[in-house]
Amino acid sequence: MFETPIGEGRAARGTWVDGLNPSQLEAVTSGAGPTLVVAGAGTGKTLTLACRVAYLIEQGIQPGRILLLTFTRRAAREMLERARRMTGETSMGKVWGGTFHAMANRLLRLKGRSIGVRPDFTVMDQADAADVMDLIRDDLGLGERERRFPRKDTMTAIYSRTVNTGVGLGETVKRWFPWCQDEFEEIRSIFQRYTIRKRDHNVLDYDDLLLHWCALARAPRQGKAVAGMFDHILVDEYQDTNAIQAEILRHMGKGVAGLMAVGDDAQAIYSFRAATVRNILQFPTDFPGARVVKLEQNYRSTPPILTVSNAVIALSPKRHEKNLWSEREGRRRPELLTCLDEAEQSDALCRRVLDHREEGVQLKRQAVLFRAAHHSDLLEVELTRRNIPFVKFGGLKFLESAHVKDVLALLRILENPHDEVSWFRVLQLLEGIGPTSARSLMAELGVRREKGPEPSPLRRLLDDAPDCPPAATEGLSALRAALDDCLESGSGPSRDVERFSLFLQPHFLRRYRNPRERMRDLEQLALLASAYPNRARFITELTLDPPASTCDLAGPPLLDEDYLILSTIHSAKGLEWDVVHIIHAADGMIPSDMATGSPEEIEEERRLLYVAMTRAREMLHVYFPLRYYRRPRGLEDGHGYTQLTRFLPPSIQDLFDRRAEYVADDEDVPSSTALGSASGVDEFLSALWK
DNA sequence: AATATCCGTATTTTT
DNA sequence: TACGGATATT
Numbered sequence: 001m002f003e004t005p006i007g008e009g010r011a012a013r014g015t016w017v018d019g020l021n022p023s024q025l026e027a028v029t030s031g032a033g034p035t036l037v038v039a040g041a042g043t044g045k046t047l048t049l050a051c052r053v054a055y056l057i058e059q060g061i062q063p064g065r066i067l068l069l070t071f072t073r074r075a076a077r078e079m080l081e082r083a084r085r086m087t088g089e090t091s092m093g094k095v096w097g098g099t100f101h102a103m104a105n106r107l108l109r110l111k112g113r114s115i116g117v118r119p120d121f122t123v124m125d126q127a128d129a130a131d132v133m134d135l136i137r138d139d140l141g142l143g144e145r146e147r148r149f150p151r152k153d154t155m156t157a158i159y160s161r162t163v164n165t166g167v168g169l170g171e172t173v174k175r176w177f178p179w180c181q182d183e184f185e186e187i188r189s190i191f192q193r194y195t196i197r198k199r200d201h202n203v204l205d206y207d208d209l210l211l212h213w214c215a216l217a218r219a220p221r222q223g224k225a226v227a228g229m230f231d232h233i234l235v236d237e238y239q240d241t242n243a244i245q246a247e248i249l250r251h252m253g254k255g256v257a258g259l260m261a262v263g264d265d266a267q268a269i270y271s272f273r274a275a276t277v278r279n280i281l282q283f284p285t286d287f288p289g290a291r292v293v294k295l296e297q298n299y300r301s302t303p304p305i306l307t308v309s310n311a312v313i314a315l316s317p318k319r320h321e322k323n324l325w326s327e328r329e330g331r332r333r334p335e336l337l338t339c340l341d342e343a344e345q346s347d348a349l350c351r352r353v354l355d356h357r358e359e360g361v362q363l364k365r366q367a368v369l370f371r372a373a374h375h376s377d378l379l380e381v382e383l384t385r386r387n388i389p390f391v392k393f394g395g396l397k398f399l400e401s402a403h404v405k406d407v408l409a410l411l412r413i414l415e416n417p418h419d420e421v422s423w424f425r426v427l428q429l430l431e432g433i434g435p436t437s438a439r440s441l442m443a444e445l446g447v448r449r450e451k452g453p454e455p456s457p458l459r460r461l462l463d464d465a466p467d468c469p470p471a472a473t474e475g476l477s478a479l480r481a482a483l484d485d486c487l488e489s490g491s492g493p494s495r496d497v498e499r500f501s502l503f504l505q506p507h508f509l510r511r512y513r514n515p516r517e518r519m520r521d522l523e524q525l526a527l528l529a530s531a532y533p534n535r536a537r538f539i540t541e542l543t544l545d546p547p548a549s550t551c552d553l554a555g556p557p558l559l560d561e562d563y564l565i566l567s568t569i570h571s572a573k574g575l576e577w578d579v580v581h582i583i584h585a586a587d588g589m590i591p592s593d594m595a596t597g598s599p600e601e602i603e604e605e606r607r608l609l610y611v612a613m614t615r616a617r618e619m620l621h622v623y624f625p626l627r628y629y630r631r632p633r634g635l636e637d638g639h640g641y642t643q644l645t646r647f648l649p650p651s652i653q654d655l656f657d658r659r660a661e662y663v664a665d666d667e668d669v670p671s672s673t674a675l676g677s678a679s680g681v682d683e684f685l686s687a688l689w690k
Numbered sequence: 691a692a693t694a695t696c697c698g699t700a701t702t703t704t705t
Numbered sequence: 706t707a708c709g710g711a712t713a714t715t
Contacts, residue, residue: 072705101705125705151709206705272703372702394703434692469691544705570703594702608703 034287041614042300050082104209164274217251227255238263302330334620336656367565394571417458432471494530580616
């Protein structure tokens with residue numbers, strides 16, 4: 001236990017205390033009870049949390065009784081590594097660190113039985129959930145009707161929002177999906193069946209992980225037991241938690257000595273995932289007697305960068321009082337660069353990146369940030385052409401690609417022979433088997449039957465070949481052989497992936513236009529799998545913590561080299577670089593066309609830009625292409641000129657060094673990207689004055 | 691019933 | 706552009 005308020009005398013043990021400012025010190029040494037730390041961008045939030053962990057351990061709290069909830073697994077690792085360096089403590093690995101979902105996974109496997117969760121459940125990602133929705137829709141015969149039924153992705157979106165906000169289905173549909181109101185009853189019956197089906201087959205989706213943890217924490221006796229595992233709970237990025245996560249904390253918080261939440265409402269960028277800033281605002285109500293500590297001194301950015309960032313967020317109507325200031329040196333103003341088009345943007349960026357490297361800023365210390373993953377497509381081509389190495393974070397579609405899903409489906413059948421979606425997918429790989437045959441095969445094997453009594457569907461398939469269309473007999477026996485091999489050998493997930501690749505090869509050759517690339521991806525997957533002790537772990541960890549970057553896949557050799565960071569703004573959360581380049585600062589990109597529906601959405605886009613800008617330590621470049629040659633993407637017409645993002649009005653533009661730079665005669669650049677014609681010049685200029 | 695082909699449309703951010 | 710859905714063909 002942790003009774004006495006912590007004496008200041010003891011706090012001086014670690015020398016790391018000297019580096020903290022008074023507010024940080026107050027947060028780090030905060031005594032028992034709930035504490036909210038409102039930490040502006042760059043105010044040393046990570047340092048504070050790491051110190052808090054170090055401090056608690058020095059106070060005699062066992063590492064294994066600390067729970068550190070972060071937004072990504074990477075963030076948890078970084079913080080614990082930092083705390084380890086500070087204390088020299090080697091048992092830091094025993095701290096429970098990770099995302100809410102990952103932690104739910106661990107806790108439910110340990111303690112879930114008491115609320116009726118079997119510990120060998122499998123975890124399903126959003127795409128799998130959507131496939132289940134589709135299966136059910138077809139079962140109900142809702143596919144063939146005059147009106148088009150909402151798509152499977154829409155249904156999972158409705159489902160997830162309903163669950164995570166805790167608002168009723170009727171309300172959710174009315175408010176966020178008004179065009180689906182006519183199908184309300186059908187949607188409801190699909191959701192009912194969806195719930196039952198997951199339970200029968202012992203599968204949990206992302207939302208279930210949170211819901212069941214919540215149920216566990218809420219249960220009077222078991223809740224106490226779970227909360228009793230910890231003395232201290234620390235939560236990072238509290239502004240991006242949703243209603244269920246807040247409820248989990250309310251229950252867990254009752255049973256522990258200390259609870260600390262850290263967040264910044266100005267950086268809330270996950271409302272699309274039902275996160276709500278209300279959690280931060282209501283913290284003092286949710287946890288009576290809470291202490292609130294504000295961190296306002298920024299250590300990251302130079303004053304000119306801070307000034308511009310502050311100006312951007314100051315235009316947010318519902319801003320909370322916070323005044324970031326800095327004692328840092330540095331007078332170089334951020335640059336706002338107007339480019340002719342995307343090609344010029346890429347070109348200008350490459351030159352600036354290389355210039356900075358000449359000045360001694362490694363590529364690794366520079367990042368290119370953008371709103372949507374595909375915004376860097378053209379840039380990636382240019383970087384490759386110029387031999388500038390880069391690594392991209394966020395938006396990685398690796399796990400979503402069909403061929404990877406094929407392998408995962410095979411692995412999942414081995415782990416959970418009642419996994420309908422996987423069977424449905426795998427059976428249809430075989431030539432001569434479509435949806436109908438797949439269904440009847442699954443019925444024959446008893447996939448739909450509740451998990452439990454033997455023989456399992458897998459066992460049945462292996463024991464004797466079921467009836468199938470003649471064209472498929474060969475394929476079916478190959479499938480049986482592959483499954484049998486992996487079931488028998490039990491020699492680790494990497495082997496399984498290799499074996500399944502062998503099985504899949506002919507199918508890839510038949511179905512895909514680029515089978516070789518896809519086979520190469522599977523080699524990567526096998527490599528990735530070799531780091532895991534068993535299949536179950538591999539599958540679960542992969543869904544809960546998918547490879548965050550292209551470099552996670554490329555393997556270690558790349559790590560020694562220098563490379564530029566490309567990242568979505570969302571994935572850049574919590575990170576910092578010496579030089580930050582923000583591309584596509586145009587209306588329609590930031591704010592995204594997809595997000596201009598409501599004022600709330602637009603405000604979130606503003607915060608997104610704010611988050612991007614506040615990642616910069618020394619220098620910030622903002623790029624704005626005037627013209628897009630590619631698809632309209634919602635812009636009025638195909639090649640109209642765009643506007644600079646509305647979040648940078650003239651008053652803020654004045655805080656930048658403005659440049660309109662284009663390349664006229666650079667041999668590196670195709671001539672089509674230069675101004676080209678007199679009318680091009682006119683358009684270019686008129687757009688500048690606009 | 692499976693597969694080939696065509697057409698239209700939506701198109702973000704992530705656990 | 707790529708994907709899903711609908712229609713035509715095998």
